[in-house]
Amino acid sequence: MFGYEFMREAFIASTFIAITAGIVGVFVVSRNMSFLSHTLSEIGFAGASFGILIGISPLAGMILFTLISSIAVGSLSTESSRREASISAISSLFIGLGILFLSLSSESSSYATNILFGSIVGISSTEVHQLMILAIFVIVVLFICYKPLAFDSFDHIGAQASGLNTRMLSVVFLITLALSVSIGAQIVGSLLVFVLLTLPGATARYLVHSVPKLLMVSVGLSLAGVWLGLYLAFVTNWPVTFFISAFEVIAYFIGLSYKNWKLSH
Amino acid sequence: MIEAKNLTKKFGKQVVFKDVNFKIDDGEFVSIVGRNGAGKSTLVKILMGLEKKTSGEIEMDHQGRIGYVPQFRNIDLDYPLNIEQFMRLNLKFTLNPQKRRKNNENVQAILKQTNLLDLKDRPLGLASGGEKQKAYLAQALVGRPQVLILDESTASLDVDVKVQLMDLVQKLNQEHGLTVLFITHDSDLTKRYTKRALLFEDHSVESIGVDEISEDMFE
Ligand SMILES: Nc1ncnc2c1ncn2[C@@H]1O[C@H](COP(=O)(O)OP(=O)(O)O)[C@@H](O)[C@H]1O
Ligand SMILES: [Mg+2]
Numbered sequence: 031m032f033g034y035e036f037m038r039e040a041f042i043a044s045t046f047i048a049i050t051a052g053i054v055g056v057f058v059v060s061r062n063m064s065f066l067s068h069t070l071s072e073i074g075f076a077g078a079s080f081g082i083l084i085g086i087s088p089l090a091g092m093i094l095f096t097l098i099s100s101i102a103v104g105s106l107s108t109e110s111s112r113r114e115a116s117i118s119a120i121s122s123l124f125i126g127l128g129i130l131f132l133s134l135s136s137e138s139s140s141y142a143t144n145i146l147f148g149s150i151v152g153i154s155s156t157e158v159h160q161l162m163i164l165a166i167f168v169i170v171v172l173f174i175c176y177k178p179l180a181f182d183s184f185d186h187i188g189a190q191a192s193g194l195n196t197r198m199l200s201v202v203f204l205i206t207l208a209l210s211v212s213i214g215a216q217i218v219g220s221l222l223v224f225v226l227l228t229l230p231g232a233t234a235r236y237l238v239h240s241v242p243k244l245l246m247v248s249v250g251l252s253l254a255g256v257w258l259g260l261y262l263a264f265v266t267n268w269p270v271t272f273f274i275s276a277f278e279v280i281a282y283f284i285g286l287s288y289k290n291w292k293l294s295h
Numbered sequence: 296m297i298e299a300k301n302l303t304k305k306f307g308k309q310v311v312f313k314d315v316n317f318k319i320d321d322g323e324f325v326s327i328v329g330r331n332g333a334g335k336s337t338l339v340k341i342l343m344g345l346e347k348k349t350s351g352e353i354e355m356d357h358q359g360r361i362g363y364v365p366q367f368r369n370i371d372l373d374y375p376l377n378i379e380q381f382m383r384l385n386l387k388f389t390l391n392p393q394k395r396r397k398n399n400e401n402v403q404a405i406l407k408q409t410n411l412l413d414l415k416d417r418p419l420g421l422a423s424g425g426e427k428q429k430a431y432l433a434q435a436l437v438g439r440p441q442v443l444i445l446d447e448s449t450a451s452l453d454v455d456v457k458v459q460l461m462d463l464v465q466k467l468n469q470e471h472g473l474t475v476l477f478i479t480h481d482s483d484l485t486k487r488y489t490k491r492a493l494l495f496e497d498h499s500v501e502s503i504g505v506d507e508i509s510e511d512m513f514e
Contacts, residue, residue, distance in 0.1 A: 060375075177388035184376055185384050185434070190345055191363035192385055192438055235375040239418050241384075244375060 031264045040150040041260060043158045044217050046165035048226070048256040052249030053172055054210045055231030056241070057203060060183040064232075066103065068224040069121040070211045073099045075220040076124040077212075078145045079131035088145055089160060089212060092220070095124075096208035104204045148219030148271045150263060161213050168206045168213075175202055180241045217256070218271050226252055229278040236285035251281050296321055297342070297442070297474070299500075302351035304337055311337050314351065315500040317493055321356070321441075322472040324465070326485040326505065329495030330513055335478050338495075339363070339444050355442075362435030366447040370427060374420030378411055378430045381419045385437040402437060409433045409463060425456035432460070436467075442474045443467065449479060457481070461488050480513045 031037045058067050074092040081091020103117065132142050143149075172179065182189040182199045189196055207227075214223040230251035234244045259273035297319040304311040311334040319325055327335050340346035341353060343361055376384075379402065386398050406412045409429050414422065419430055428448050435443065445464065449457045465488055467473045479485060485492055486505045494501045494512060 177386075181384040185368065185381065187365060187368050188363075188384060188431075188434055191343060191361070191365075191435070193344065235373060239375055239377040239416070240380040241376070 031261065036150070036153065037260070037264060039153050039155055039158045040217070041257075043153055043161045044150075044256045044260055045253065046162050047214050047217055048252040049249055050165045050168050050210050051214050051223075051226040052230050052252035053169065053245055054207060055227050055229075055252065056234065056244045056248045057172075057179060057183045057231075058207065058227055059231040059235065061203070063207065064224065064228040066117060067207060067211060067227045069117050070096050070100060070208060071215060071220045071223045072121045072128075073124045074211050074215050074223070075145060076128035076131065078215070078220065079128040079135070079142070082141060083131045083135040087157075088141075089157070089216060092212040092215060093164075093209065096211050097205065099124075100204035100208040101201065104201045144219070145215070146219050146221045147269060148215070148217050148222065150217065150260060150270050153216065157216070161216060164209055164213050168209050171202065171206055175199065179203060184241065218274055222271050222275055225275050225278055226255070229282050230255070233278070233282045233285040236289035251278065255281070296354075296356050298352075298354045300352040300354075302341075302353050303349045304334065304341065304346075305349045310498050312495065312500060313498045317500050317502055319474065319476070319493075321474055322468070323491075324468045324475040324489050325477065326489040326492035326508075327476055327478040327495070328480070328482075328485065328492050328508060328512055333495035334498075335495055336446055339446055339476070339478070342442075342444070360439065360441045362432075362438055362440030362443045364428070364431045364435050364443070364445045364448045366450050368427070368431060370419055372420045375418060377416050377418050378422065378426070378433070379406065379415035381430055382406075382434045382437050385434050401439075405433050405436045408467075409436070410459075425452050425460065428452065428456075428460055429463075432463070440473070442476065444476045444478070446478045447480065449481065449484065457484065464488075482508045482510060482513070 032041070058064060074096050077092040077095025078088035079091070080095065081088045084091075099120070178189065178194050179199055179202075181192065182194060182196050183203075186196065189199075210227060211220075211223055214226050218226055230248040231244070233251055234247035238244055238247050255274045255277040258277055259270045262268070262273045263270035299315050299317050302315045303313045327338075329335055337346060341348050342355070343363060382402055382405065386402070389395060389398070406415050409432060411426070411429055411433055414426060417426075419427065422430065431448070432443075443464065449460060452460065461484060464475055464477075468475050477485070477489060485508055489505055492503055492505055492508055494503050494508075496512065
């Protein structure tokens with residue numbers, strides 16, 4: 031399959047996306063932000079359609095929208111129940127906006143399907159480079175913040191008590207999350223990017239018990255899903271997103287059963 | 296030494312405490328008592344820099360090195376880290392092999408001190424209430440604090456577990472000169488482990504001997 035230029039490009043891009051999503055996912059799950067990452071992906075859809083409408087790239091539109099909204103969320107009240115309600119209200123609005131932008135723009139509907147459901151064809155090497163640079167940026171930022179971010183994500187109260195600037199950490203993390211949603215959506219689509227951003231991280235929690243191991247297992251599951259998905263999509267011509275979601279969901283339930291089995295032994 | 300001079304805290308118009316004065320010596324083991332909402336936790340948060348004082352002064356010799364053990368933490372059954380890894384969250388990042396070795400030795404010493412050596416691989420989510428409190432204490436100790444603050448840490452524990460935990464804290468106080476601020480609603484424990492208490496009452500703070508403590512101070 032590597033005989034084809036577009037498959038090589040897709041493979042490189044997905045590898046970077048999978049590593050980023052695997053790392054970010056560990057923090058998404060431990061910070062209870064699965065719901066937010068779902069919403070951000072819907073906002074990303076609106077951003078991509080907006081990009082198409084005004085003639086910038088869908089990726090740029092997505093980054094614009096997700097960055098603005100993640101920073102807005104960061105400054106919202108910390109009362110979580112109210113936050114969830116306002117987030118879900120906002121996300122419905124953005125789905126509607128996305129559909130409006132698309133219908134206003136002259137692009138064909140296949141464009142919309144690509145944004146929503148992802149696609150491995152039609153990624154240019156310029157786009158691959160953009161994705162790689164963004165992914166590396168996210169990974170470097172997370173590496174620099176690793177210790178304090180891990181402390182805050184796995185024990186918010188302890189992190190506060192030890193004098194860490196948890197506000198700042200939260201903003202930095204939301205920015206990396208927004209970027210991850212935007213780049214992940216290029217392959218998996220904005221409808222299911224949260225699969226890559228939450229399931230590998232959630233599965234890892236059933237298997238291992240330290241932060242470095244959680245990161246390794248999550249990245250491993252994310253890579254395995256993406257590679258297998260690409261291969262099967264190439265062979266069968268079925269959508270890559272289907273295979274990735276199926277793999278991650280199955281892995282999740284295997285992880286859950288393993289944990290329950292271990293608890294009863 | 297920790298010293299408050301005319302310390303005042305208000306939330307909007309609500310006065311929590313006003314013109315409070317007290318001193319806590321280094322190495323002292325002091326109880327902090329008073330009914331719910333009297334401002335005990337607020338004082339702690341001001342000490343830790345999590346909340347701003349409204350006016351007055353609060354001085355501390357040793358900048359920052361506070362170990363804080365609150366009653367509640369967001370640890371559910373699915374919490375993935377084991378006890379040792381939970382403690383290690385409080386370590387600073389370093390690639391220096393010598394510092395890493397020192398960190399490891401420190402963690403092992405604290406595990407031993409807190410009787411957690413056999414439990415270090417247990418996921419914290421599956422630990423009992425007493426084991427969790429010990430793990431919180433152990434994590435605080437990893438930061439090498441000079442002041443330890445227990446904010447109702449013993450509240451939901453069985454009596455013998457309470458005593459175990461407090462014996463441990465007492466040992467830390469006696470052997471390592473750790474200053475301990477013990478916030479509690481348990482007058483038996485205050486009498487058993489401390490000589491003096493700061494009583495939060497009517498928006499002010501008074502230093503009293505532990506034998507003056509009565510149950511109605513908590514209601
Ligand atoms: N962030 C806050 N905003 C407004 N009021 C607060 C805040 N934190 C505490 N309070 C109020 O301050 C008072 C003291 O609370 P607290 O220090 O938690 O009491 P204690 O720990 O003695 O039970 C209570 O009336 C509480 O409602
Ligand atoms: Mg309190």
